[in-house]
Structures are given as C-alpha cells and as structure tokens.
Amino acid sequence: MTDISLPERLRGAEPVRSIRTFARLEYAYTPGRAASRFLNQVTNKRLVGQRCPVCEKVYVPPRGSCPTDGVPTEDEVELGQSGTIVSFCVVNVPFMANLMEIPYVGALIQLDGADIPIMHLIQEVPYDQVHMGMRVEAVWLPDDEIGPTLESIVHFRPNGEPDAPYESYKDNA
C-alpha cells in the first residue's frame, strides 16, 4: 500500500488511532405468552413449567416450545419448591461488585417435576459443602416484595433431605 501524502498543514498532525461513538437504543421487551404465564405465577410463589406433548419433557422457565420437537408446550405443570443440585461452581471473582460476598456458589437446580435445571444461588451452607445431588429449597422474598421475576427467590438453601440418587438427575449432570 502506498503512503497517503497529506497536505502540508496536516503533516505534523497526530494520527487518529480510535474514536468513541456512543449508541443508546431503548427496547420494550416482550417475554411472550409462555414466559408471561410463568412470571405471573412467580408472583404467587408458584413455579410452573410446561410439558412437551411429544417427548413429555417439562421445561422451566418455559419458552413455549420444545427444542427437540419444535412443537408448542401448552400443558402446564406445577413444580416443587425443592430441587436437586445437578452442577455448581464456586465463584471467587467479585463480578457483582459488593452485592455478593465471595466465594459464593451458583448452581443448576433441577426442580422436582422438571426435566431441565434453572440457575440460582446457593446460600446458608458453607461453599465447600455444596455438592451434586444436594437437595435444596427456594427461599422467597417477603410477600410484599415479590414481583414477576426470578429475583423473587432470594436463593436456595439445603432442605435437610438426604442426597438425591444420581439416576434422578443424570440427564442434566
């Protein structure tokens, strides 16, 4: 590539190495029918999944379709408030500023009656005692603070039951 010859008055100018152009766009997010029904039930402290009519898998949070069969999932199934830890990680980096004291545990929890896990925090137990198969239960915000969001569940904590057998969650482990 040949050098560009600049006019005399620009020859000493410092090259522009980068520019910053700020962009802001606002959106009104449409959760859709399936997610709306799920979130509305969260305000009643109920966790409701949807069952695929073909493979009978129960999805939570439901998105209205089965990714295996590509069909609508309209059959609603109320799930337990407890579930089984199918995987977890111990977080040692302060991603969430000072909101969470590190180390803390994020886990995939297969709610009773569901076929796929949701992700949530595990608290009220030392981080090094968290393990696969551990039985946990939802801890909800006070009633007057509950809204249509999974943040209405503060975290999950051990519910005192013996560990679930591996067979019961092996598809998600």
Add this chain to the structure above:
Amino acid sequence: MKMRDVAIVSFAQTHHERATRELNEVEMLMPILSEALAGAGIGKDRVDFVCSGSSDYLAGQPFSFVVTLDAFGPWPPISESHVDMDGAWAVYEAWVKMQLGKVDVALIYAYGKSSPGDIRRVLSRQLDPYYLGPLWVDSVALAALQARAGLDAGAFSVEDMARVAAASRHNAMSNPYAQLSGEVDVADLLAEADFVAPLHKHDCAPVTDGAAVVVLAAGGAARELCDRPAWIRGIDHRIEPHALGARDLTTSVSTRLAAEHAGLGAKPVDVAELHAPFTHQELILRRALGLDEDVSVNPSGGALCANPVMAAGLIRMGEAARRISSGKADRAVAHATSGPCLQQNLLCVLEGD
C-alpha cells in the same frame, strides 16, 4: 458446471401487524413453520438444512437468533446457518449449499419484530460508525434524500409516487396477510401533510411485526413435494458502496447488474414482486429492471402494505413462487433489498414448467 435445479415448494407467512405484543419471536414463528412443512407434506425429519435471516438489533437481545431456533427444534443437533440479513439472502446461502449436492430439502425462515424498539434509530446502526452513524441519520430521512434526488433529476414525480401507494393498497385488498389495504385516491393522498419531506406517510412502508418461511427442494424432491414447483432459474445479488455520497441514488446499478446475471431479460415475466419500502424505490426498481407495462407488479401489495424487516424480501420470493405454483404465472421475478437507499439488491427469477 451443471447447475442443480432447486425450487420453492412451500411458503407461509404471519398475519402482519403493527405490534405482536403478546408473542415473542419463537411463538410468532412456530405456527408458520408447521404450516410451511405441512404445505410441503413433510415433517422436520425431511429437512437437511435450516437457514434463517434476522437481526438481533430489532429484538435488542444478543444471540436472539440462537434462541429462536427453538421454534424449529434444533435438538438432536441439526445442520443450520444464519444470516444477519433479510431471509432472501438465507435462500441464496441455501441455494449455494444445495448446488454442492448434499442438501435436498432446506427450510428458510426470517422474522422481524420492529415493535420493541425505534426502528428508524435501529436501522441507523447499519451506517458507517465514523461519519454517518454518530449523526443518527434515520432510515426515513435517508430515503427522503433519495426521493429528493430523484424528483430533482426528473426521474419521477410526487404524483407517480402516490400512484404507487394507491396501487399497492388496492392490490393488498386480495392479500389477507397484509397490514394496510384499501381503495385510496391519489389526490387525497397528495393532500396529506408531508411526513419527512418530500415523503408523505403513504410513501413509507408501515412498521411491522411478522415472519415468513420458505421450503426449498432440489430436483426429484421438489417434484415429489409440490405439484408445480417454482424453479429458481437465476439468482444473484450485488452491493453498492457504503458511502452514500459515492452512489447515484436516482438509479439502482446493483439491481440492474443482479438482474442481468440472474437472466431476467431472457424472457418476459408475468409477475414482479419488488421489495420497495418506499414508493419512489419501486419506481427506481421498475426502471432498473426495464419491466414492461403489462407486468403485474406487487400483486401482494408489497412491502408498502406489510414490511416485517428481515422477512419482507423473503416474502417477495414466497409471493412470486405462490403465483407460479398456483398456475397464475409462468415466470416471475422476486427482488429483495438491504441497507439504506437500496444499497444491496438480490434478484431471483422463478419459473413453472
């Protein structure tokens, strides 16, 4: 190289509307995916390749196009691709892949919900990030600059533009999927206030939420799945420079070149479905394609009557193919555009046999 015969064998689209407030993209797509498969008389197990067209900027969610695959059902893993373009370009990708011989049946879908954001600002994000992007020039303002250039050059008049609007809405009366339709008087349209001068509201496509699905099949599979396949006899796309100042906005060189390479001129066409989101753009396209007076242009009402961004070009292909498969037309041309002021253009020539 001997080209493989590929045809559009099925087409489905949503009932287009200003805002589908209840449905997310997956819920919007699922019914028409089923409808398109049923139209070809097949299940998803017959589909060898899925290709989609959409833009995450519309939903405002990164990787929303991956989430939307749930509408088809991508598990166990499927052969799949995506273009951040109108679904017409997804057809092009699938057609190329089908030429390689491994794919006999391909499903193409495209969707766009413009309602979550401000579509005019969203589309400004496709401008170059150094000069035009920071100015937030919106899509209607750029089209208005183009219309002004055409009017000043004597390429068309505001009356010509209003006639395009009236004809589109008249045609859309026979299209149950259209968002706008009806008998309107050109004089009444011209009496309305300017929107973004010289454009009136009627010169601009409506803001639309909608989606479309097309099934492609090659050779014997096409004959098996459709009584009268709409064979793709030529397909080509061309692009013009990003810098608007480097282009002559009153003509469309890329459309003319794509048409030449798609073999449009070999024989007359009965139908032309042109993706023109603004009235003056239809006039520019008609001239670039050299269409005869007796060609039926946008019998569906075109993008001026329903403009789901990222799907409106694919719908032109589906509408043209539908007229061939039903026997109403023997030869048709479908056009899709992308970018500001007709920057990029795709032409697809379809024939029945």
